[in-house]
Amino acid sequence: MTATGPSLAERVLAADPRAVARAISLIEDETEAGVSLIRQIFRHTGRAFVIGVTGPPGAGKSTLVDRLAVTVRESGDKVGIIAVDPSSPFSGGALLGDRIRMQVHARDPGVFIRSMATRGHLGGLARATEDAALILDAAGTDVIFIETVGVGQDEVDIVRMADVSLVTLVPGTGDDVQALKAGIMEIADIFVINKIDRDGADRLAIAVEAMLGLRSWTEGEWRPRIVRTQATEGVGVPELWAAVRAFRAQAEAGSFELRRRARAEFRLRDLLTRHLLKHLETRVLKSPELNALIDRIGSRSLDPYSASSEILAKMLKTVD
C-alpha cells in the first residue's frame, strides 16, 4: 500500500464492494479509467462461471435468478447478479427490481447485485456487461448471473458471452412464439418453462422439443434440456440447477475452452471494429483534407471511390 492508499484495481481484487460498484460505473460510462482497470485486472479473471438468463418480459427471470442465487449460496460460493435492460435508456425499472432483490439477499454479503441500462451505443451494452462480469470475476465472485430482458440482437450478444445460456419462456402469452422465431433460441443451452401452473405449459414444451428435433447433435455435444419451473414456489429450481451443473461438467470436460476462445475472438473483433470506426471519425473525417476531397467530389473532378482509396492509403500501412 502506497501513501495514497490501494488502487481501485487492488481494491477490486480485494473484493471491496464499493470498489466493485465504482469500477462498474467507470465501465458503464465508457471511460478511459474503466479500460485501464480492465487491463489491470484481466489476468486475474477467468475463474467465475457466467450464467446468462434471457427471455421475454414477464417470464419471471428475476425470481428464477434469485432462487438460483440462494441455491448457489448454500454451497458457500459467492454470487454476482447483473441485471441488464437493453430496451430502457434509464435504469429506473431495474432499480425497482434491485430494491426488491436487496431485501431477498439483504443479510448476505456474498451476493452482489447491479443493474445496467443501455447508453444507446451500438453493442455498447454487451461490452459494458462483459466488462462488469470481468470485474466481479476479479473480485472473486464464483457464479455470475447476467439477466437480460428481451429476445433481440442485444440479448443475443449479451448471452453469447455467458458460459451457459438459459432462455426462459412462459406459457400462453404468445411471447413464446416470438422467442421461438428469434435467434436467441439457437444459443439456448437450457430452456426454462416457467409459470407451469398456467395453461399451455405442455404445448410450449412440445413446441420447443419439436424445434430441437429439427437438428441433430453429435457425440459429446450438449443437447439443450427443457426444465419446467414455478419459480415463485421454488418448484423445479433444484432440477434447473442440476441441469446447469450437468452442462458445466460436460462443458469443462470438452467444449469449454473452445467456447471461451470463441468469446475472446468475438470480443476482439468487436473492439477492433469499434476502435477503427472511432479512429475514422476522430482522426480522418475531421481533417481539413477531407473537406477538400468532398469539394472535389462535388465538382465531379474526383469520384467517391477514388477519394475513399486515397484516404485509406494515407491511413493504412498496407492497402488492398
Place this chain on the structure above:
Amino acid sequence: MTATGPSLAERVLAADPRAVARAISLIEDETEAGVSLIRQIFRHTGRAFVIGVTGPPGAGKSTLVDRLAVTVRESGDKVGIIAVDPSSPFSGGALLGDRIRMQVHARDPGVFIRSMATRGHLGGLARATEDAALILDAAGTDVIFIETVGVGQDEVDIVRMADVSLVTLVPGTGDDVQALKAGIMEIADIFVINKIDRDGADRLAIAVEAMLGLRSWTEGEWRPRIVRTQATEGVGVPELWAAVRAFRAQAEAGSFELRRRARAEFRLRDLLTRHLLKHLETRVLKSPELNALIDRIGSRSLDPYSASSEILAKMLKTVD
C-alpha cells in the same frame, strides 16, 4: 473506337439502353467492374435531377411516378425510373410492377425503367441505387425517379441522396401515423396525400400541417408543401409537378450545392466505413497473428483492449 469495340463506359455515355442495363447489373452485384465503371463515368454526371419518392406500401407511389414521368416526357426530357424494394430479397414483385410499367411507357424510348432489390448488405442497396442513378445520369437522363417502399432506415438513406424528396401518404390506413413517427418525415420536401377520394384525407392533411407547424423555417429555406392527388385519375399531378419545379427553382437559387455537398460527404463516409471494415475482415482478422492473440486472451496473458491496440498499431499509420 478500338478493334474490340467501344467500352461499356463509352456505350453508357452514348445512352445505349443495353449498356445502361448491364452497367446497373454490375453495380447491383457489387462487382469491381461496377466500381471501375463509376470511376470512369463520374465526371460526366451531375446533370440529372433526382426525385426520391417513398411512403408506405399501397400509397400509390408507382402510379404517381408514372404520371409524373408522362408529364416530364411532354417537355422532351429523358426519364429514368429506379424502383427499389428494400424489404424484399427478390425482385419478383418489382418485376411485376415493371411489366405493367413497360406497357404504360412501351412506345417511349425516352423512359428507362429498372427495379432493384436488396442484397442483404447493410446499406448496400442505398449505395447501389445511388450508383444506378449515376449511370442513368451519365447516359443523359434528365429526370430520375427513385421510388422506394417503406419508411425505415434504408428508405431514409435512399431518399437522402435525392435532389428532392416526396413522401407519399394515404388516408385512413393507419400507415400515415406510422410514417409520421418515422424519421422519413424529417427529410420530406413535399408531402403527397394520394387517394384523396378516401375518407380521412382532410384529417391527414391537418395532421401533417400540424407537424410542420412544430418547427419554423428561416428566410429562403424551403417549407415542405402538401399536395393532394388522386394519381389514378391524374388529379393533382400538375400541381405536384409544379411543386417539384418550385422546389428545384428555389434549391438551384440557394441550397442546391450545399445539399449536393452533404450528399458527397455522406457517400464518402459510407464508402470509407465499408472499405475499412472490409480491410479489417479480409486482411487483419484472417491473419495467423490474430489467432495467436486470441489464444493469449484465452489464457489471460493478454487483455482484449491491449490486443486491439496492438493490431491497430500494426494496421494504421498513426494511432490515437
